[in-house]
Amino acid sequence: MKSKENLQAASLSSPLTQPRHDMHNQWPRAESVDDFRENLAAVKLRIEAACQRSGRSADEVRLLPVSKTMDAAHIRLACAAGCTELGENKVQEAWRKAQSLADISGLRWSVIGHLQSNKAKLVAKFASEFQALDSLHVAEVLDRRLHTESRALDVFVQVNTSCEPSKYGLPAEDVDAFMRQIKTYENLRVRGLMTLAEFTSDAGRVRACCKRLRQLRDELSESHGAMALSMGMSGDFEIAIEEGATVVRVGQAIFGARLRPDGFYWPG
Numbered sequence: 001m002k003s004k005e006n007l008q009a010a011s012l013s014s015p016l017t018q019p020r021h022d023m024h025n026q027w028p029r030a031e032s033v034d035d036f037r038e039n040l041a042a043v044k045l046r047i048e049a050a051c052q053r054s055g056r057s058a059d060e061v062r063l064l065p066v067s068k069t070m071d072a073a074h075i076r077l078a079c080a081a082g083c084t085e086l087g088e089n090k091v092q093e094a095w096r097k098a099q100s101l102a103d104i105s106g107l108r109w110s111v112i113g114h115l116q117s118n119k120a121k122l123v124a125k126f127a128s129e130f131q132a133l134d135s136l137h138v139a140e141v142l143d144r145r146l147h148t149e150s151r152a153l154d155v156f157v158q159v160n161t162s163c164e165p166s167k168y169g170l171p172a173e174d175v176d177a178f179m180r181q182i183k184t185y186e187n188l189r190v191r192g193l194m195t196l197a198e199f200t201s202d203a204g205r206v207r208a209c210c211k212r213l214r215q216l217r218d219e220l221s222e223s224h225g226a227m228a229l230s231m232g233m234s235g236d237f238e239i240a241i242e243e244g245a246t247v248v249r250v251g252q253a254i255f256g257a258r259l260r261p262d263g264f265y266w267p268g
C-alpha cells in the first residue's frame with residue numbers, strides 16, 4: 001500500500017523528481033521481518049521507477065542498506081528479510097555489530113563515514129568496503145594494515161560535490177591526482193566515487209551535486225577505467241539514480257527513523 005503510493009508519487013513527479021527530505025526522521029520503525037520485507041520492496045519499487053524514467057536497468061543499481069544506530073536485534077530482522085550487506089558510518093559501531101552478528105554467514109560490512117587514520121587498523125580487520133576515502137595518509141595506513149591482515153578492501157573516493165566547506169571529501173579537481181597516487185597501494189581496490197549531495201529540498205541543487213560526480217567519473221574513466229557511482233540516500237536516491245548512481249545508500253527508508261540526530265554522523 002505504502003509502496004504503491006511511493007511509486008505513484010515517484011512517477012507522477014517525473015521528470016521533475018523531488019527530494020523526499022520531508023520524510024527525514026519520520027520513516028516508521030521496522031520491528032519485524034515483515035516490516036523489513038515491506039520496506040525493502042517499497043525501496044526497490046522506487047529504484048525500479050527511477051530506473052525506468054531514466055532508461056536504465058534496475059540491476060545496474062546496487063542497494064546498500066545503512067544500519068547505523070540500529071541495534072543487532074533489528075539488523076538480524078533485516079538480514080532475515082534479505083539484507084546481505086550493511087553500511088555503517090562509524091567504524092567502532094560497525095566493528096561491535098560485526099562481532100555480535102558474526103554467526104550470519106556471508107554478511108558484508110561497508111564503512112561509509114569519515115575515517116581517522118588511528119581507526120584504519122579496525123577497518124582492515126573486518127570491512128569489505130570503505131566508501132569515504134579522501135586522505136593519502138589514511139590510504140597508506142589502510143594499505144599497510146590490510147597487508148598485515150592479508151586482506152584487500154574495495155574503496156570509493158569521496159568527493160565534495162556540494163562545495164560546503166564543512167563536508168568531507170576531496171574537491172573534484174584533486175581527484176585525478178589522488179587516484180594516481182593511491183594506485184600504488186596494492187591492497188586497496190578502487191571501485192568508484194562517492195558523494196553526499198547537498199541536504200536540501202531544492203531538487204535542482206541535489207541534482208547538480210549528482211551531475212558533478214557523474215561528470216567527474218566520465219572525465220576520469222579514460223585514465224582510470226570504469227567506476228561505480230555511490231550517491232543517493234533515503235530522501236534523494238531517485239534523483240541520484242536519474243543522474244547515474246550505481247550504488248544507493250539507504251538507511252531510514254528501510255530501518256525507519258533514527259533517534260540520534262544526523263549531526264552526530266555528518267559534520268556541519
Ligand SMILES: *Cc1c(COP(=O)(O)O)cnc(C)c1O
Pocket residue numbers: 066068089112113196232233234235249250251252253265
Ligand atoms: C546515514 C547515511 C546514509 C543513509 O541516510 P538515510 O537518510 O538513512 O537513508 C547514506 N550515506 C551516508 C554517508 C550516511 O552516513
